[in-house]
Amino acid sequence: MEPLAIITFLAAVLAATWRLATPFIFTSLGEVFSERAGVLNIGLEGVMLIGAFTAFAVTFFTGNPVWGLVAAMTGGLTCGLLFALLTVSLKANQIVVGAAFNLVGLGLTSFLYRSVFSGRMETAREYHSFSPIEIPLLSRLPFFGEILFRQNIMVYATPFVVLAGAFLLYRTAFGLSVRSTGEHPRTVDSAGLRVGVIRYASVLIGCALAAVGGAYLTVAHTNQFNEGITSGRGFIALAVVVIGRWSPWGAFFVSLLFGFFYALQLRLQAVSGITIPYQFLQALPYLLTLVVFVTLRKRAAPPSALGVPYKSS
Template sequence: MGVVSTARVLTRSWRTPITLTVLGAVALVVFGLLAPPGEHSTFGVSTGGDLVQFEPLALPSRLVGILLGIACLALAGWSFTLVARGRRVPIWLSITFGVAFVLAFLTWSVAGAQISLPALLQGALALSVPLIFGALCGLVCERSGVINIAIEGQLLGGAFLSGVVASLTTSVWAGLVAAPLAGLLVAYLLAVFTVRYYVNQIIVGVVLNVLVIGLTSFMFGRLLSPNPETWNSPGRFLSMKIPILGDIPVIGPVLFDQTVIVYIMYVTVAVLYVALFRSRWGLRVRAVGEHPEAADTAGIQVNAVRFRNVLIGGAVAGLGGAYFTLGLSGLFSREMTAGQGFIALAAMILGRWNPIGAVFAALLFGFVNNLQSVLGIIGTPIPSEFMLMAPYVVTIIAVAGLVGRVRPPAASGQPYIKT
């Protein structure tokens, strides 16, 4: 018994509780106790199109910061208790802590000013959509044992092909159909080299990213930039408001007054979650990713499953790339994905290879990215240089400190060679 207890103690990871405690102390002291007294943070909760209009919500900055800081420290204390008992910190606790910390920071940074909460959340969701598609792509691949570093290239390929096809056909719907094809093409190359010929998955992913960046940059310089009317005028999808649901205060304009790509994202998340954890296909995929030898013994064609999953992931990432062109900007620009594929990988890890967790992680990154723009507009005293690097700092802290003791699929990154 003594040996077993010692082994359990040695496997405990105190990284998450320590990180939560440090951040909780920062929230209490900086965002609460040191906040300027007498200031109020004002949040607009209604938009001009809402059926029911609400007055802006004015909150005492210092009091709210103190209360949220105490809540953060309470969650950190709970995480210490869980780890001391040999249990891991659940993902919902990390998500709750992240929400409380962000709210404390938001209340502190908006002190003496006013922002629109629906507009802030709408912008956060818009920036999160490609991350969610990219994280789902990586999740589908890694659950079957293939590490997909080429998400960046698949997003960029989807953005490029959707913009070109939509421009040539003058139909955004044609561009939307073409986007998954670009992701499939990149995914096919990834699957051929990694699954069929057992080439190192990391190296192939990096090479494919460089290849797609080079090809799209070359085509942009030779075709799209000199002839934008013909090659680079795809247009954008218009928002489609869902009756009744779109009129719900705050939530309605954010979730139910969106483009068709966002609604496709909702369906994709739900379908992948059910398929992975409630279907025979998902059971086979997880078996292949955890123990391919046992799956092979059970009659599952391991490499065929991996090949198909890489293709599925590529199609999903291609849809995410279409959002850059057909959902946000209305045109393609050189390297417009700007490293979002790698942030999507971080969201997948933070979400613990779970579609729901990946969605919340991507929303966190999107929120922080949009927040730095909003705070810059209202003239926050925070230095602009810090706000520009804030999304990447949050990514590092989240992955390094908040993930805790997690384990990827056991066979992830390992080629399966049948003997």
């Protein structure tokens, strides 16, 4: 390739990186809260799907993606309430409930989509989603303009949401109690705080953000819904949390890294004359995750009480 072509290619890849990282950023940030409080939710994929479908359906009927987003958050909070009810109050096994969420999320959204929307496909494609907002002047910058200043509102929101998340987790009393609950729930209990309430709140944050991450796919990234549109992103978000060492900014940058590999793979498939089978590029992010695990060794320790239901004595 010519040098100029390489720069154009790189700008396109990096612009797509941020866009493709956005669902990971929302979802993994939420899961950081949940896991920091000691609740592992492997049902993120299901919650994302429910968010994606709710946002799609509401935007389709109201014509306004903002309502879609609000509905997705409501759907996510409902999921969170159910998840917390089962795992925190009833002390059911978190893996079981998470696995069930994935089944229900996929089944419910696909069933409703097929039975309610299958006849309306043509009109379904026409609703208005969040479109790219060009920042005046800055968007015309060479190279950086395309990457940083021609995105949609949900993409722009990500660093601010992560900033708010990091503030909440590290600089507030609530954040301190979340982090303590994941490490030593009994100490939190002795200090007179309600372990259950803190875990409910964290799970609600986790599911609401996962639903937003899913909604992004139907009201910003595209303007339609497909069965299983999340295609495994909820599982990737789980890996992002671990590799990002359970920190909001860690989750942000690891998400960008995954976004980069996704973007690279998609863009390289489109470039003619590249002879590597596309499956090798597809496999990169997953291989990367395994390599990171081997190199991180045991330095990244999960919250001590992760996955353990709390029984007050």
